[in-house]
Amino acid sequence: MKLLIATLLFCSLLLSSSFLEPATAYEDSSYCGKKCSDRCSVAGVKDRCLKYCGICCEECKCVPSGTYGNKHECPCYRDKINNKGKPKCP
Template sequence: MAISSSLRPLFLIFLIASIIQVSMAGPYSCTPEECPSKCSFRCSATHHPGNCIDTCLDCCLKCLEVPPGTFGNKELTPCYNSIKTKYGVPKCP
């Protein structure tokens, strides 16, 4: 199957973006299917697990990464750590 000349630039951009995304996967990256279990563990020590899990899932699905442990360590996951609320404070637990 040949790619038409009008679609080649778009195909190349998609291919390069895919390669970059795979190469940027860090040690704490995950698939969308893994987000619920990773967020359940991440939020297991909080007094508000429902709110924590909902927020964690939002962050995980955007970044495909969750920091290790139940608290802190967000500096190990740059995307997860960079998400802020509309007030400029960290959003992800």
């Protein structure tokens, strides 16, 4: 009887943790989507801006305000560089 209760408790913990993880990921991606949409609203090549902004946001968990500049607000975003040594994040 104790083994059955312990097994049920363990299974319920596993199931509850699997439901919490996707909800957190969804919140992060919607945050990044909104912030990057604002950041790239006046970009010349919008799809590329959204792609790289999304990558940087997922890694750094922040996006500078405005459509250009203000990178001091997010040092991780500011300091990311591509393989050519140029800024990766728009």
